[in-house]
Amino acid sequence: MRRPRRGRPLSDISVFLKRWGAVLALVLLILFNLAFTPHFATTQTLAINLTQVAVVMVVGVGMTLVIATGGIDLSVGSLMAIAGALSPMIFTGQLFPVPNLYVGIALGIVLPVMVAGMFGYFNGWLITRFSIQPIIATLVLFIAGRGIAQVWTNGDLQVFKVPEFQQIAIGRLLGVPFQVWIMAVIVIAATWTLRKTVFGRQVLAIGGNEAAARLAGVPVARVKTIVYVVSGVCSGIAGLIVIAMNSAADANLIGLGIELDAIAAVAVGGTLLTGGRATILGTLIGALIIQLVRYTLLANGVPDSAALIVKAGLIILAVWLQRQDRA
Known part of the structure; x- marks a missing residue:
């Protein structure tokens, strides 16, 4: 008789x-701080x-959608700088009365x-029109933005x-800072879009297998462009x-180095860096972990x-777990 196969404790731990x-x-971070x-x-x-x-998470929502398609957006910090520099020039009347x-x-x-969204469109245009790798295309505005x-x-x-x-x-509403409410609205809207809409399914399909998605009739170029526009809008906010x-x-x-925090939050939260699987709530948990660390x-x-150093270790751990998931 064949012996029953023993369980794989290390594999079970990695799945957990x-x-x-x-x-x-x-939870451990919260308990440690409470104690x-x-x-x-x-x-x-x-x-x-x-x-x-809130700031990292607003950027992280756009980054999650971009990474879900198999891309990356290094320009988010520079787009924050563009929007942040332009706004006072407008409401103080420096540009026009x-x-x-x-x-x-x-x-x-x-x-x-809107301007940040237009620069996001530029990123998407470079990627879809000229087939430039996202890391190279967004590096343009990372430097020039x-x-x-x-x-x-x-x-x-x-x-x-x-x-x-x-x-x-x-400002505060019900004792909660307005920026937290802004974050909550964006998180809820993005979660609903990713889970409940055709667009959300198209985003994940492109990240999972772009060639198959194209053959299935998914408008790959349009969907990719939209996610970079969304990333730009989130950066502007x-x-x-x-x-x-x-x-x-x-x-x-303004926004200096935030692209690293956003990518780290996405990775730690469980979104596959190769695309095809994404979780907005996971990114929120990742952002909370990074801040609490x-x-x-x-x-x-x-x-x-x-x-x-701890942040780098978290990213390495997240990538290792993702590799175990695909093994």
């Missing part, structure tokens, strides 16, 4: 970690962490986000005091949140640079 590892890590970090269980600490997560402050604020919100913002502002810091605009970051938080726009610093280290006297 793949499915629940991010949630487990988040050892003073003042962690306060509404102020919660608000601080959520406001920091505005009839009143409220019209200026409305234009200062809508137009920069911040330069554009610096040229517009002459590299100067734009300081402003416009409480009506700053409500984007400092994030740029406005940042300048509203700081009451100033600095084209040299940084907060935990700082609160316990560890230099911020250590968070970069």
